[in-house]
Amino acid sequence: MNNTSQNTNPKENNCTWKRFVAWVNGEEALTLPKHCISEKVEKSEKSKVRKNWEETAELRQKIYRILSIVICLSIIVMLLITVKELPPFGSSTNPASNEVVERYIESGLEETGAVNIVAGMILDYRAFDTFGESAVLFLAVMCVVILMRRDSNNISAEEDQEIAEDEEFEKEDSNIILKQIAAFIVPLIFLFGIYVILNGHLSPGGGFSGGAIVGAGLILYSIAFGHEKVRTFFTFRTFTKISVSCLLTYCAAKGYSFFTGANHLHSIIPKGTPGNILSSGLILPLNICVGMIVACTMYGFYALFTKGDI
Amino acid sequence: MHVNFIHNIPFFSIFLAMFSGIITPFIKNGKYAQRVNSAMILIVGIMSAILFLNVTATGESFTFMMGHFPAPWGNELRAGPFEALMAITFSVVIWLTLAGGRTFIFEDVLSEKQNLFFIVVNLLFASMLALIYTNDVFTGYVFIEINTIASCALVMSKGKGESIVATIHYLIISLLGSGLFLMGLSLLYDITGHLLMPSIQQSIFKLMQTGEYQLPFMVVVGFIVLGLSIKSALFPFHSMLPGAYQAATPSVSGILSGLVLKSYIILLIKIFYCVFSIDIIHSLKVTNVLFIFGVCGMVMGSVYALREVKIKRMLAYSSVAQIGYIFMGLGLGTHVGVIAACFHILAHAVTKAMLFVCTGGLVDVSDKKDQIRNMRGAAHKNLIAGIAFTVGALSMVGVPLFAGFVSKIYFATASLYSPGKMAATLITLAISMILNAMYFIPSVIAIWSLPTEKIERAPVEPWFAFSMICFIVLNFALGIFYKPVIRILELGIGLLS
Numbered sequence: 001m002n003n004t005s006q007n008t009n010p011k012e013n014n015c016t017w018k019r020f021v022a023w024v025n026g027e028e029a030l031t032l033p034k035h036c037i038s039e040k041v042e043k044s045e046k047s048k049v050r051k052n053w054e055e056t057a058e059l060r061q062k063i064y065r066i067l068s069i070v071i072c073l074s075i076i077v078m079l080l081i082t083v084k085e086l087p088p089f090g091s092s093t094n095p096a097s098n099e100v101v102e103r104y105i106e107s108g109l110e111e112t113g114a115v116n117i118v119a120g121m122i123l124d125y126r127a128f129d130t131f132g133e134s135a136v137l138f139l140a141v142m143c144v145v146i147l148m149r150r151d152s153n154n155i156s157a158e159e160d161q162e163i164a165e166d167e168e169f170e171k172e173d174s175n176i177i178l179k180q181i182a183a184f185i186v187p188l189i190f191l192f193g194i195y196v197i198l199n200g201h202l203s204p205g206g207g208f209s210g211g212a213i214v215g216a217g218l219i220l221y222s223i224a225f226g227h228e229k230v231r232t233f234f235t236f237r238t239f240t241k242i243s244v245s246c247l248l249t250y251c252a253a254k255g256y257s258f259f260t261g262a263n264h265l266h267s268i269i270p271k272g273t274p275g276n277i278l279s280s281g282l283i284l285p286l287n288i289c290v291g292m293i294v295a296c297t298m299y300g301f302y303a304l305f306t307k308g309d310i
Numbered sequence: 311m312h313v314n315f316i317h318n319i320p321f322f323s324i325f326l327a328m329f330s331g332i333i334t335p336f337i338k339n340g341k342y343a344q345r346v347n348s349a350m351i352l353i354v355g356i357m358s359a360i361l362f363l364n365v366t367a368t369g370e371s372f373t374f375m376m377g378h379f380p381a382p383w384g385n386e387l388r389a390g391p392f393e394a395l396m397a398i399t400f401s402v403v404i405w406l407t408l409a410g411g412r413t414f415i416f417e418d419v420l421s422e423k424q425n426l427f428f429i430v431v432n433l434l435f436a437s438m439l440a441l442i443y444t445n446d447v448f449t450g451y452v453f454i455e456i457n458t459i460a461s462c463a464l465v466m467s468k469g470k471g472e473s474i475v476a477t478i479h480y481l482i483i484s485l486l487g488s489g490l491f492l493m494g495l496s497l498l499y500d501i502t503g504h505l506l507m508p509s510i511q512q513s514i515f516k517l518m519q520t521g522e523y524q525l526p527f528m529v530v531v532g533f534i535v536l537g538l539s540i541k542s543a544l545f546p547f548h549s550m551l552p553g554a555y556q557a558a559t560p561s562v563s564g565i566l567s568g569l570v571l572k573s574y575i576i577l578l579i580k581i582f583y584c585v586f587s588i589d590i591i592h593s594l595k596v597t598n599v600l601f602i603f604g605v606c607g608m609v610m611g612s613v614y615a616l617r618e619v620k621i622k623r624m625l626a627y628s629s630v631a632q633i634g635y636i637f638m639g640l641g642l643g644t645h646v647g648v649i650a651a652c653f654h655i656l657a658h659a660v661t662k663a664m665l666f667v668c669t670g671g672l673v674d675v676s677d678k679k680d681q682i683r684n685m686r687g688a689a690h691k692n693l694i695a696g697i698a699f700t701v702g703a704l705s706m707v708g709v710p711l712f713a714g715f716v717s718k719i720y721f722a723t724a725s726l727y728s729p730g731k732m733a734a735t736l737i738t739l740a741i742s743m744i745l746n747a748m749y750f751i752p753s754v755i756a757i758w759s760l761p762t763e764k765i766e767r768a769p770v771e772p773w774f775a776f777s778m779i780c781f782i783v784l785n786f787a788l789g790i791f792y793k794p795v796i797r798i799l800e801l802g803i804g805l806l807s
Contacts, residue, residue, distance in 0.1 A: 023752060082529045086500055095503040095513060100382050128376045128385040132452035135328060139433050139456060143463040146426045153469035240335045247332045255325050261378035263313045
């Protein structure tokens with residue numbers, strides 16, 4: 001294309017034509033310096049452009065800083081004025097105190113079987129949203145696995161050696177106080193976490209908070225006794241198995257419940273007597289599932305960020 | 311008991327997509343994960359087609375109760391011709407994009423992480439379906455979260471330094487959008503007391519009559535519209551696109567540009583019609599603001615694209631311009647404008663996904679270099695990719711018989727119904743079309759010009775060729791038989807309000 005046009009076109013010495021040909025060939029963008037494409041001139045001109053760009057960079061950064069402060073301040077002022085205009089907190093005449101809240105409070109116990117109304121709301125009335133939230137956790141930990149789990153892209157031999165040295169160092173360090181206290185406190189943390197999960201439908205708490213407690217216990221155990229010790233009972237395989245099977249249980253149980261509910265079919269899930277530990281239909285198993293997912297996710301984040309593996 | 315299976319389709323589609331995402335960690339081999347993924351998308355596509363035929367035959371939309379409790383106590387889904395049409399388009403486009411780009415995916419993503427890649431794709435698809443079908447703004451937010459995390463994960467799945475930087479940029483801007491949207495939602499709940507779209511609308515009508523909470527309401531509208539515009543990369547908030555599309559594997563760029571940005575716009579359209587109602591939006595002058603940004607985006611996106619010498623960045627800026635078109639259509643503030651915008655969502659989804667995948671093929675035969683000057687003669691080496699690129703470029707420029715032409719002519723027609731904006735619309739359409747031609751035609755000439763060295767034909771991959779042919783056929787189908795599509799969009803948008 002270039003050759004033919006140069007041979008046949010009488011304008012071959014014309015700068016504009018050359019530039020046009022270069023542009024059509026994708027060799028040059030329209031906004032680069034306006035001159036013929038001769039190698040030398042182009043280079044010096046390009047560096048000139050770069051110099052200009054660098055000189056203005058500082059100025060632009062200043063403008064960006066000032067602008068960001070101005071924008072943030074104006075949003076803050078706007079939000080403060082808005083908050084002043086909002087309905088007063090907790091007043092009974094608020095728009096939010098309507099038939100929705102009334103039914104949650106008045107018939108929540110009877111309809112869901114959960115003494116803890118919040119558990120009834122998030123795991124029965126609006127269980128679809130909570131399913132989405134558990135999927136967010138699962139997805140987040142999978143993303144961290146994609147990003148951080150050791151592979152040929154993100155770990156070099158040097159880094160591997162450094163990590164190995166660190167582990168050697170940790171083994172020599174006896175950490176006697178930490179180990180003694182952790183040995184005493186970790187079982188208690190686990191016990192408390194399990195209590196919060198299992199009593200989610202009876203008292204404040206539930207899968208999310210209980211799972212976070214269990215996860216924190218796992219992290220403390222791993223800090224005190226070393227990563228290898230945790231790996232004897234909790235590897236990447238167990239991690240995947242637990243989170244996937246919990247989420248699958250959630251998916252299957254709620255799928256069944258949504259299907260029967262929406263099509264007005266009879267559901268075989270009993271509600272039980274409110275107040276008993278085995279009551280409130282699906283809420284208890286769902287709380288256990290959510291709790292396990294949250295615990296695995298918390299520990300998974302910690303392990304992936306520190307060691308690059310679970 | 312009678313079970314209406316048609317009404318269960320939205321629920322089945324979302325749960326099937328999530329279910330296949332959840333079981334994929336058990337499948338260690340990426341190839342099998344890919345098969346599960348494509349089977350799932352096919353099933354969802356077929357179910358959506360059944361739903362589509364049904365709702366267009368009856369001409370009605372319905373709501374579906376998610377659980378034992380009727381709205382406003384429980385969650386609810388809503389489906390009509392508009393939602394069904396979008397669900398079909400999304401299934402077809404994502405299936406073809408993944409099928410066409412499968413070799414790139416298996417090359418770019420490390421083999422031990424390929425199954426994780428497909429988990430993310432499945433959950434992304436589920437979240438886009440949920441954004442299409444939801445009738446509850448908070449469910450919308452939950453799935454926006456999934457959508458954001460999944461799209462960032464897809465950008466970084468290549469694992470190279472460049473893609474990590476692009477992901478961080480993408481993540482920051484996406485989170486800014488989600489944050490603003492969430493703040494808007496919580497304020498909206500505070501002044502209306504509902505999360506379900508129709509119930510919020512009732513409360514808003516009441517507020518409008520009593521004149522209470524006018525200022526918070528304006529802030530709410532501003533935050534929600536701003537948040538969703540940032541997430542769909544409206545013009546001044548587009549800076550994350552070029553880096554991300556450049557760094558990601560071709561299928562991912564196609565999905566992100568063709569579908570993910572559109573899913574937020576679809577949610578915005580639903581919020582306009584089902585939450586705020588179009589009259590209130592009009593009286594608050596939101597449409598005018600969107601119109602101005604849309605028009606700026608149309609011109610500026612193309613100007614930025616003109617300055618690019620790398621082909622994927624050029625396509626990314628072209629997406630900015632196309633998003634500008636869609637927002638301009640919404641900004642016209644009329645029924646016809648919204649229909650034109652919806653048609654452009656379809657046309658752009660079909661075209662841009664194809665362009666990104668075939669660009670992957672063209673870059674592959676040019677020694678993996680993506681500057682346009684290195685791609686001379688690439689079309690001769692990979693014929694089908696070259697033809698697909700040409701079709702896509704002509705469609706984006708707006709040549710008759712291609713999909714892009716129909717949406718442009720509908721934008722022009724729609725502008726006649728909003729007198730104040732007619733001149734501006736027509737002039738920018740003309741300028742933008744010329745600019746589009748100025749950057750697309752040279753790249754088409756570059757890939758078709760004969761290189762000096764001998765041409766070596768790259769072997770034709772059957773899946774790539776199949777996907778490209780389907781995309782080309784779809785493009786012509788949308789460009790020639792557009793009448794029924796427009797009629798269905800009219801029906802669907804009419805049912806929303």
